[in-house]
Amino acid sequence: xxxxxxxxTSLYPEMSRPDLQLVLxxxxxxxxxxxxxxxxxGEYSPYLYYLAMGAVRTYxxxxxxxxxxxxxxxxxFFTSSLGFYRNLPSRLAIAFLEPSKVFLLxxxxxxxxxxxxxxxxxxxxxxxxxxxLVTQQRVDSFHFETAQQRYEHLLEQxxxxxxxxxxxxxxxxxxxxxxxLSRIRNVR
Amino acid sequence: xxxxxxxxTSLYPEMSRPDLQLVLxxxxxxxxxxxxxxxxxGEYSPYLYYLAMGAVRTYxxxxxxxxxxxxxxxxxFFTSSLGFYRNLPSRLAIAFLEPSKVFLLxxxxxxxxxxxxxxxxxxxxxxxxxxxLVTQQRVDSFHFETAQQRYEHLLEQxxxxxxxxxxxxxxxxxxxxxxxLSRIRNVR
DNA sequence: TTAAATCCATGACATTTGTCAAAAAATAGG
DNA sequence: CCTATTTTTTGACAAATGTCATGGATTTAA
Numbered sequence: 001x002x003x004x005x006x007x008x009t010s011l012y013p014e015m016s017r018p019d020l021q022l023v024l025x026x027x028x029x030x031x032x033x034x035x036x037x038x039x040x041x042g043e044y045s046p047y048l049y050y051l052a053m054g055a056v057r058t059y060x061x062x063x064x065x066x067x068x069x070x071x072x073x074x075x076x077f078f079t080s081s082l083g084f085y086r087n088l089p090s091r092l093a094i095a096f097l098e099p100s101k102v103f104l105l106x107x108x109x110x111x112x113x114x115x116x117x118x119x120x121x122x123x124x125x126x127x128x129x130x131x132x133l134v135t136q137q138r139v140d141s142f143h144f145e146t147a148q149q150r151y152e153h154l155l156e157q158x159x160x161x162x163x164x165x166x167x168x169x170x171x172x173x174x175x176x177x178x179x180x181l182s183r184i185r186n187v188r
Numbered sequence: 189x190x191x192x193x194x195x196x197t198s199l200y201p202e203m204s205r206p207d208l209q210l211v212l213x214x215x216x217x218x219x220x221x222x223x224x225x226x227x228x229x230g231e232y233s234p235y236l237y238y239l240a241m242g243a244v245r246t247y248x249x250x251x252x253x254x255x256x257x258x259x260x261x262x263x264x265f266f267t268s269s270l271g272f273y274r275n276l277p278s279r280l281a282i283a284f285l286e287p288s289k290v291f292l293l294x295x296x297x298x299x300x301x302x303x304x305x306x307x308x309x310x311x312x313x314x315x316x317x318x319x320x321l322v323t324q325q326r327v328d329s330f331h332f333e334t335a336q337q338r339y340e341h342l343l344e345q346x347x348x349x350x351x352x353x354x355x356x357x358x359x360x361x362x363x364x365x366x367x368x369l370s371r372i373r374n375v376r
Numbered sequence: 377t378t379a380a381a382t383c384c385a386t387g388a389c390a391t392t393t394g395t396c397a398a399a400a401a402a403t404a405g406g
Numbered sequence: 407c408c409t410a411t412t413t414t415t416t417g418a419c420a421a422a423t424g425t426c427a428t429g430g431a432t433t434t435a436a
Contacts, residue, residue, distance in 0.1 A: 121306060125302070125312060131320055139326050142363070146392080147393070166412085185415095335423070354382085354383065365423075367425080368424070374385075
């Protein structure tokens with residue numbers, strides 16, 4: 001089960017029971033229908049989100065075309081880093097691709113939690129390490145891999161994205177056009 | 189001046205004096221000549237480095253060609269994230285492009301410091317936020333920008349790299365060939 | 377200071393990926 | 407179950423970037 005509690009525990013298994021409970025209490029829950037736009041480009045969105053169910057994408061407009069920056073299925077965190085960590089307006093928009101259930105935590109809540117307990121500060125440091133390593137890997141994939149290899153790696157590492165999410169979003173997420181991805185899939 | 193103390197202070201200005209002193213004490217210093225290889229691919233390198241003087245690059249081999257993953261001048265941190273944060277062997281090699289002065293902190297030292305004082309854990313959380321935002325920006329540049337735009341942004345944001353570092357490394361860092369970069373510079 | 381090594385520019389051509397247009401296929405919702 | 411809508415495939419062609427080869431300029435190190 002993709003519970004928030006499980007997720008947090010796996011990040012920092014040694015965390016104390018009371019710290020964990022305290023953190024869990026501060027999140028809000030919400031559910032949204034397919035296609036709902038959670039955040040628009042340029043809005044403030046100082047939240048960390050945990051997707052408990054569903055699918056979501058973050059995107060923005062580049063010369064009036066939509067570019068998908070990130071795709072996530074249930075069991076993952078997502079956020080606008082600028083919004084959450086820097087309190088700046090989000091470059092990104094966020095919208096759901098399936099009916100979804102989301103937990104959200106405001107940056108002020110997080111900062112307060114971090115100040116309140118050393119163990120909680122550690123939890124969020126560990127979350128950042130995860131986030132950094134994933135992001136690093138994404139840089140590498142763009143830097144060193146061809147379109148074909150990027151697709152193959154996604155297929156290996158996250159096949160359910162390919163089954164559940166429309167091709168056009170996946171192509172954009174991988175940094176190529178829909179036509180190119182279609183050709184790659186069909187062996188050209 | 190690119191002192192480590194200034195750098196740490198700017199990350200977390202409210203840090204207590206004793207915490208700061210404690211952190212500073214744990215770093216080692218070393219100087220290296222040009223071309224010195226600090227870490228080879230596949231070696232363990234559980235260190236965070238601060239470059240106080242000089243220039244450095246991280247790179248690895250892709251089909252027997254060297255690809256530059258990162259370039260840094262004095263005043264910046266650098267590391268193998270896998271080595272430092274995960275204690276895994278480094279995918280990357282690290283070598284100096286100029287005679288350099290480096291501060292280094294072992295991951296065990298960092299973890300001990302974090303455990304010792306809440307304020308220090310916060311410092312390293314803030315360091316991670318910086319690192320994440322920079323990395324995020326790099327993803328975006330690969331995802332959304334053409335070779336030309338990537339070069340122009342580097343020119344704006346870090347012109348001294350272009351003056352001090354050989355074209356071939358810069359090209360590779362920007363994800364293009366040396367010939368392409370040469371043509372971009374010379375207006376084609 | 378000079379020879380060797382490295383670095384940079386340029387031409388010809390190949391490859392990858394993008395663009396535009398249209399039709400086929402799949403899906404959603406009444 | 408059927409139609410409207412969305413998604414995917416395919417073709418023809420264009421643009422961006424890579425590859426290979428070469429020569430000149432610059433830098434390094436003895």
